[in-house]
Amino acid sequence: MFRNQYDTDVTTWSPTGRLFQVEYAMEAVKQGSAAIGLRSRSHVVLACVNKAQSELSSHQKKIFKVDDHIGVAIAGLTADGRVLSRYMRSEAINHSFTYESPLPVGRLVVHLADKAQVCTQRSWKRPYGVGLLVGGLDESGAHLYYNCPSGNYFEYQAFAIGSRSQAAKTYLERRFESFGDASREDLIKDAILAVRETLQGETLKSSLCTVSVLGVGEPFHFLDQETIQKVIDTFEKVAEDEEGEAGEGDAEAAAAPAEQGGGGAGDQDVAPMEM
């Protein structure tokens, strides 16, 4: 995508029917650090990579609780993400107050998408520069949606967004068929393994990732470092053990180096705007 004469305004169409400003907003999502979501029939796991700007600072919060039954992971302009999370929390609590019943996640996602669409059709606004992975429960079970700056939303069994998310997506594509009936523990393990894919060789430590779970009978909450480290230990040990054990971890360790080249927007570092 190169600079052209139709990309100044979000309200200007290109002759080929594209809105470049919206597409540029979607680029911003690719610059953010990775966020991953996957779901089974009864649970949704959201995980993300914690990247701090420097050793001195803390890392940015990328996963937000919206309600007991809905969580959201963001990638892109964190400030936009924070504002949208506040909107989602507001919608959820208003519904809860009026109907004493949790807001179905499918309806929240449509409200969010409609809000994003408005910004693609006003000359005095700009699109939100953040992609949202919304996981939640409603009457028909667990759902995972991806809301993008264009105002579109899609439902997924599993998805990854942000930089180097392609590596995670490839991993998820291989494994997604088993997610539907997976146990909660297997789902968490798969999420952490997908996060590992985006790290491209960097050692996976519990301090590098944040994992959250929600499910039937289990309100949204974050997993603590200890729990995450325990899960990491189960497959890292197998990976270190190079003596041909046919464990999953082994196959992953072998596959990981091969995946290093495939970042979403190339091998760029996290853009300063994310901070």
Place this chain on the structure above:
Amino acid sequence: MTFTIPIDNGDALKNAEADSQRTLYPYVTGTSIVAIKYKDGVLMASDMGVLMASSLCKFKGFMVDNECAGSYGSTLRYKNIERVKAIGKHSLLGASGEISDFQEILRYLDELVLNDNMWDDGNSLGPKEVHNYLTRVMYNRRNKFNPLWNTLVLGGVKNGESYLGMVSMIGVSFEDNHVATGFGNHLARPILRDEWRADLSFEDGVKLLEKCMRVLLYRDRSAINKLQIAKITEEGVTVSQPYSLKTFWEFQAFHNPTAGAQGSW
């Protein structure tokens, strides 16, 4: 999913003009509703009589209960009004009190159910959601000193679970295994407290409701002998055809009713 509420002018509580824009006393009213949970769902009974207040004289500033302080009694004006209506797929709403306000509530719920259906996403409003929505509406109206003059009974079944609740005109709201409005609270609920069981069959439930309605027929002057019983189960709503209860008037006390209080003229 928004609903409009009539807007009062600034001095809503003080000037005479504004009074004509808010409910001060009920004019066309229905009497008790009695409802119980039973084995398969909820049963709700109401009679079909609706009274109209006569020649109102205004008493400014009074907030009174069922009867209007300033009317010269009332006429049994309508004898075929259904006061129990189905809401969506899972709920039943019964109302006592001002009928026009009940119709207004039905319009709000119509819009609510329509919007819920338009989502077309596999989620639907259950009785609990409708009950809480109504609680919010009634309470908010009460806060503006412009109440919907009804006591509502909301029953329903969703995903195998029965639900029965009540909302009053001031927004008092609660759930129970059996509820009643108006005179039903005083005459029917004591019977229900003694005789209600969780595993009532349909026939036993109807018998129990008829027992309550019979007492109301004898003792509530606004009741008439023409009632309907509505049933809601997982399968849906059925409203019976109107019918009458058998009554017995041959009690000794009815033969010479003033025997104990002979006047001098």
